Amino acid sequence: xxxxxxxxxxxxxxxxxxxxxxxxxxxxxxxxxxxxxxxxxxxxxxxxxxxxxxxxxxxxxxxxxxxxxxxxxxxxxxxxxxxxxxxxxxxxxxxxxxxxxxxxxxxxxxxxxxxxxxxxxxxxxxxxxxxxxxxxxxxxxxxxxxxxxxxxxxxxxxxxxxxxxxxxxxxxxxxxxxxxxxxxxxxxxxxxxxxxxxxxxxxxxxxxxxxxxxxxxxxxxxxxxxxxxxxxxxxxxxxxxxxxxxxxxxxxxxxxxxxxxxxxxxxxxxxxxxxxxxxxxxxxxxxxxxxxxxxxxxxxxxxxxxxxxxxxxxxxxxxxxxxxxxxxxxxxxxxxxxxxxxxxxxxxxxxxxxxxxxxxxxxxxxxxxxxxxxxxxxxxxxxxxxxxxxxxxxxxxxxxxxxxxxxxxxxxxxxxxxxxxxxxxxxxxxxxxxxxxxxxxxxxxxxxxxxxxxxxxxxxxxxxxxxxxxxxxxxxxxxxxxxxxxxxxxxxxxxxxxxxxxxxxxxxxxxxxxxxxxxxxxxxxxxxxxxxxxxxxxxxxxxxxxxxxxxxxxxxxxxxxxx
Amino acid sequence: xxxxxxxxxxxxxxxxxxxxxxxxxxxxxxxxxxxxxxxxxxxxxxxxxxxxxxxxxxxxxxxxxxxxxxxxxxxxxxxxxxxxxxxxxxxxxxxxxxxxxxxxxxxxxxxxxxxxxxxxxxxxxxxxxxxxxxxxxxxxxxxxxxxxxxxxxxxxxxxxxxxxxxxxxxxxxxxxxxxxxxxxxxxxxxxxxxxxxxxxxxxxxxxxxxxxxxxxxxxxxxxxxxxxxxxxxxxxxxxxxxxxxx
Numbered sequence: 001x002x003x004x005x006x007x008x009x010x011x012x013x014x015x016x017x018x019x020x021x022x023x024x025x026x027x028x029x030x031x032x033x034x035x036x037x038x039x040x041x042x043x044x045x046x047x048x049x050x051x052x053x054x055x056x057x058x059x060x061x062x063x064x065x066x067x068x069x070x071x072x073x074x075x076x077x078x079x080x081x082x083x084x085x086x087x088x089x090x091x092x093x094x095x096x097x098x099x100x101x102x103x104x105x106x107x108x109x110x111x112x113x114x115x116x117x118x119x120x121x122x123x124x125x126x127x128x129x130x131x132x133x134x135x136x137x138x139x140x141x142x143x144x145x146x147x148x149x150x151x152x153x154x155x156x157x158x159x160x161x162x163x164x165x166x167x168x169x170x171x172x173x174x175x176x177x178x179x180x181x182x183x184x185x186x187x188x189x190x191x192x193x194x195x196x197x198x199x200x201x202x203x204x205x206x207x208x209x210x211x212x213x214x215x216x217x218x219x220x221x222x223x224x225x226x227x228x229x230x231x232x233x234x235x236x237x238x239x240x241x242x243x244x245x246x247x248x249x250x251x252x253x254x255x256x257x258x259x260x261x262x263x264x265x266x267x268x269x270x271x272x273x274x275x276x277x278x279x280x281x282x283x284x285x286x287x288x289x290x291x292x293x294x295x296x297x298x299x300x301x302x303x304x305x306x307x308x309x310x311x312x313x314x315x316x317x318x319x320x321x322x323x324x325x326x327x328x329x330x331x332x333x334x335x336x337x338x339x340x341x342x343x344x345x346x347x348x349x350x351x352x353x354x355x356x357x358x359x360x361x362x363x364x365x366x367x368x369x370x371x372x373x374x375x376x377x378x379x380x381x382x383x384x385x386x387x388x389x390x391x392x393x394x395x396x397x398x399x400x401x402x403x404x405x406x407x408x409x410x411x412x413x414x415x416x417x418x419x420x421x422x423x424x425x426x427x428x429x430x431x432x433x434x435x436x437x438x439x440x441x442x443x444x445x446x447x448x449x450x451x452x453x454x455x456x457x458x459x460x461x462x463x464x465x466x467x468x469x470x471x472x473x474x475x476x477x478x479x480x481x482x483x484x485x486x487x488x489x490x491x492x493x494x495x496x497x498x499x500x501x502x503x504x505x506x507x508x509x510x511x512x513x514x515x516x517x518x519x520x521x522x523x524x525x526x527x528x529x530x531x532x533x534x535x536x537x538x539x540x541x542x543x544x545x546x547x548x549x550x551x552x553x554x555x556x557x558x559x560x561x562x563x
Numbered sequence: 564x565x566x567x568x569x570x571x572x573x574x575x576x577x578x579x580x581x582x583x584x585x586x587x588x589x590x591x592x593x594x595x596x597x598x599x600x601x602x603x604x605x606x607x608x609x610x611x612x613x614x615x616x617x618x619x620x621x622x623x624x625x626x627x628x629x630x631x632x633x634x635x636x637x638x639x640x641x642x643x644x645x646x647x648x649x650x651x652x653x654x655x656x657x658x659x660x661x662x663x664x665x666x667x668x669x670x671x672x673x674x675x676x677x678x679x680x681x682x683x684x685x686x687x688x689x690x691x692x693x694x695x696x697x698x699x700x701x702x703x704x705x706x707x708x709x710x711x712x713x714x715x716x717x718x719x720x721x722x723x724x725x726x727x728x729x730x731x732x733x734x735x736x737x738x739x740x741x742x743x744x745x746x747x748x749x750x751x752x753x754x755x756x757x758x759x760x761x762x763x764x765x766x767x768x769x770x771x772x773x774x775x776x777x778x779x780x781x782x783x784x785x786x787x788x789x790x791x792x793x794x795x796x797x798x799x800x801x802x803x804x805x806x807x808x809x
Binding site for chain 1: 608614
């Protein structure tokens with residue numbers, strides 16, 4: 001109003017007065033140990049939560065001044081190391097969570113990157129729109145969804161989320177904002193979607209949602225007897241399904257190998273709606289508060305004792321029995337109840353115990369998918385490390401540079417990291433990776449923790465990697481943006497500029513390892529749903545000399561500031 | 564309801580503003596900087612069921628001469644005033660404050676003196692219309708002189724007493740004062756500080772604040788567990804307070 005000059009950021013009345021002594025990020029930013037959602041990979045980093053674009057730019061500058069690199073983090077739902085950054089700065093983007101516009105006529109929403117899928121659908125469902133692509137949980141941010149180019153159970157029909165983005169603004173580390181669409185800066189558009197946050201920060205995302213006639217899906221459950229049957233029934237339903245997903249009992253061997261259950265879902269038309277008055281009410285789109293009589297907040301504790309090979313075999317057996325009994329039944333489900341199965345059990349990841357789990361998704365061309373998946377399932381059983389949850393989906397190719405999709409199938413697998421035997425799991429996935437690469441398959445970085453640079457190079461191709469890195473050196477010439485995943489995937493590419501030059505070469509992790517979990521970490525996690533482990537016994541890696549002094553300071557602060 | 568929010572662009576204020584906009588209340592944002600106000604106003608407009616536009620005005624708690632013009636602009640734009648919500652404040656750790664006396668001066672000025680001045684401007688406007696709601700965020704830090712929040716807590720103790728007196732003095736005239744005393748809440752203000760047990764989420768706190776405001780309560784501890792924690796702290800004898808670090 002009458003205020004002639006905008007006040008400097010530090011005088012903002014609503015903000016914490018941090019770093020007033022102005023001695024750089026190393027002194028002012030707290031050190032936090034953040035983990036991937038699988039709980040098997042973690043890293044200590046300086047943590048900042050910008051609340052405005054100006055603060056994002058300021059963070060770039062501050063990091064540059066201090067010789068640090070920067071990674072972005074949304075809700076921390078990537079399973080592996082996409083949003084962790086050892087020894088660098090992590091920018092938590094969840095503070096930028098505003099919806100900038102919503103047009104209920106065209107179904108076009110414009111959002112900041114920190115808005116979650118949940119924040120989006122809660123507003124749009126009342127006007128009869130549902131996000132065209134959603135992952136299995138509603139917690140991720142749109143920025144994270146774009147950076148990993150997530151897909152849903154309808155990938156075969158509508159492509160990944162990137163196919164529904166109209167345009168976005170990308171803030172580069174040089175302080176420039178690029179408007180990117182299929183027409184404008186098309187190369188950046190197709191590389192930054194799925195670009196793992198290595199090219200710049202999404203600051204404004206405009207995407208088109210899907211008009212739905214009702215708040216319901218009609219779901220049909222089908223039991224399958226073995227892998228061939230799973231594939232055959234899947235294929236038979238593909239043409240008529242809006243969504244199609246298969247659960248595979250990865251513990252079943254022999255003739256039952258690959259048995260499971262399919263869920264075929266279709267949008268319910270307006271004239272079939274049992275309750276049209278309330279169809280679009282947010283209250284209709286809910287998840288159950290209890291599962292089998294157990295309150296969902298403590299459900300993971302009941303799951304924990306079953307997270308062994310024998311326990312999962314027992315549970316899967318019961319599930320197969322019930323699925324055979326209910327074979328062919330159809331029922332109505334809300335969009336939320338069908339789409340967000342992973343949100344039924346809050347903190348379900350904790351059921352895997354202290355060493356966490358590895359999520360690993362393989363994509364296989366349709367011709368050889370069945371044969372390769374058979375080998376992979378058999379291998380996991382032979383090694384005594386079957387996947388405790390395996391999900392089969394169908395995909396189609398898309399135009400994004402680092403895409404994981406192809407004309408074929410994928411199987412997403414959760415492997416419990418066997419305490420003390422992480423190397424055995426790593427060895428097994430290496431064999432699986434070899435099978436997938438030999439078959440011409442692909443991988444998905446949000447669900448990965450084990451691919452090596454040479455593996456990524458093999459399936460992406462040298463030209464693709466070169467294109468991506470050239471774009472990176474153009475947009476981010478001093479390689480300010482990095483992450484554990486970025487270093488893992490691109491580090492050994494000759495001439496790579498992703499490798500942060502400021503970092504001592506010895507500190508670059510070449511192979512993934514599963515650092516031991518801090519003893520008290522599980523307990524802390526129980527109390528707070530945030531994927532933050534505040535007090536590790538030891539800061540891993542070469543940064544520990546710097547980090548441990550930082551950490552001492554921040555732990556000291558933490559003890560003193562409880563209000 | 565016609566609501567003005569100071570500090571409605573971030574943290575708990577942002578969550579409260581969203582709840583109000585989503586249920587169809589008219590909102591007006593005061594704060595700084597303008598870019599933040601614009602983005603939050605767009606957010607509230609998009610969330611409003613009827614796409615009702617949210618107005619903004621620059622208002623800096625460090626500059627008392629911005630208060631009256633900003634409230635005038637809000638009242639004019641809304642065509643009245645039913646509630647004023649203040650979530651803005653400064654926060655700094657005791658270490659930072661002890662190391663920097665100028666920072667201490669700023670913090671106690673903003674959190675006490677200037678907040679009182681802002682509330683006086685707001686109170687007069689509300690009473691001129693026959694009453695209304697004044698919702699102000701204090702803190703559990705103001706309940707007792709405590710080592711880790713010695714200075715910040717004293718500024719909040721002052722505002723708590725002021726609000727209590729406003730309720731005593733003007734309740735009969737129709738002013739409804741709600742003093743909100745949050746415990747630890749995970750917001751940008753506390754980013755990087757390790758959350759203690761019973762830490763709250765901004766959305767949960769915001770729902771409780773709106774419910775308390777609607778119900779006409781005078782004091783709200785949130786999350787609720789902090790009422791119990793502070794009950795114990797208030798009765799601890801001095802020799803114990805000298806010994807413990809809480």
